[in-house]
Amino acid sequence: MIKDPSVSLIASSSHRILCNLSLYYPYPTPNQALTPTNRFYRDYHVKCAPPSPQLHKEVLKEEMKKDDVYVKPFDRIDAFAFDEQVADVFENMITRSVPGYGHFLELIGLVAERFSQPGSRCYDLGCSLGASTLMLRRHVPANCHVVGVDNSAAMVERCRANIQRDHSGATIEIREEDLKDTPITNASVVVLNFTLQFIAPDDRPRVLKNIAAGMIPGGALVLAEKIAFEDEREATFMTDLHHDFKRYQGYSDLEIAQKRAALENVLVPDSLATHRARLLSAGFETVYEMSRSLNFTSLICVR
Numbered sequence: 001m002i003k004d005p006s007v008s009l010i011a012s013s014s015h016r017i018l019c020n021l022s023l024y025y026p027y028p029t030p031n032q033a034l035t036p037t038n039r040f041y042r043d044y045h046v047k048c049a050p051p052s053p054q055l056h057k058e059v060l061k062e063e064m065k066k067d068d069v070y071v072k073p074f075d076r077i078d079a080f081a082f083d084e085q086v087a088d089v090f091e092n093m094i095t096r097s098v099p100g101y102g103h104f105l106e107l108i109g110l111v112a113e114r115f116s117q118p119g120s121r122c123y124d125l126g127c128s129l130g131a132s133t134l135m136l137r138r139h140v141p142a143n144c145h146v147v148g149v150d151n152s153a154a155m156v157e158r159c160r161a162n163i164q165r166d167h168s169g170a171t172i173e174i175r176e177e178d179l180k181d182t183p184i185t186n187a188s189v190v191v192l193n194f195t196l197q198f199i200a201p202d203d204r205p206r207v208l209k210n211i212a213a214g215m216i217p218g219g220a221l222v223l224a225e226k227i228a229f230e231d232e233r234e235a236t237f238m239t240d241l242h243h244d245f246k247r248y249q250g251y252s253d254l255e256i257a258q259k260r261a262a263l264e265n266v267l268v269p270d271s272l273a274t275h276r277a278r279l280l281s282a283g284f285e286t287v288y289e290m291s292r293s294l295n296f297t298s299l300i301c302v303r
């Protein structure tokens with residue numbers, strides 16, 4: 001095993017954890033035969049997915065605008081929407097609202113490295129500004145085709161501008177459409193990074209069946225979601241900790257309360273048991289939890 005001193009230079013803590021982990025995998029020495037496993041870790045180590053803040057500097061070049069959407073008191077709280085105002089501050093909003101967002105993005109890179117297949121298509125459904133799309137694109141073979149989908153015109157406009165600054169090999173298209181209508185074909189990797197929770201619960205089984213049916217055998221879906229808990233005490237406990245996290249990120253109690261009211265009936269989380277049962281019945285063979293951060297999880301679902 002090799003210890004790499006350059007790891008100490010890496011600033012992001014989640015990135016550091018991932019790199020440290022990779023040090024203890026069988027990283028091949030120059031004379032060692034490359035097994036699929038150590039080739040995977042060597043390649044991952046060499047490419048080492050950039051953490052979210054660096055992605056901002058390289059690709060999402062605009063200065064991250066601070067999320068002030070719920071700063072002032074409202075007489076009436078409208079339902080949350082991915083409109084111009086939200087799209088304008090979205091990177092800052094999601095980074096400060098989802099504990100471990102950068103780490104969840106890195107997992108997309110990791111899965112794309114292992115599961116993407118040459119000549120296949122890779123989809124990012126609910127791509128927003130393109131952070132998850134670019135993580136996908138940077139870790140798939142150059143002869144893959146990446147498809148980002150979002151039904152918010154404000155998000156799609158900014159996403160298209162962002163991907164102009166990325167020069168990875170795979171071809172890419174960003175479609176403005178409802179992901180419920182997106183045909184999925186020849187897919188080796190599909191990403192739903194905090195998107196399914198915004199789809200009406202009744203439509204979720206159909207969306208997952210459509211994805212599973214369009215995937216090639218051995219392909220993988222990454223499903224990251226906010227989750228609900230069946231146990232009330234656990235639910236309260238996790239919600240309290242999540243609100244602590246948001247306070248720590250600089251959100252006021254008023255901002256937290258107003259956003260929570262706006263998301264009521266818009267972001268509808270499911271329990272882990274519901275996710276698992278629905279994914280298995282959609283046609284996925286294996287469903288594993290890759291990572292959990294308070295009430296946010298990332299699942300890998302293999303076809």
Ligand SMILES: C[S@@+](CC[C@H](N)C(=O)[O-])C[C@H]1O[C@@H](n2cnc3c(N)ncnc32)[C@H](O)[C@@H]1O
Nearest residue numbers: 082126128131132150151152178179193194198
């Ligand atoms: C929380 S954001 C996703 C974040 C993004 N995947 C990332 O990692 O940065 C959810 C996105 O899903 C999009 N969305 C919600 N419902 C959709 C639908 N029916 N079809 C397409 N996009 C949808 C929203 O416009 C929003 O941009």
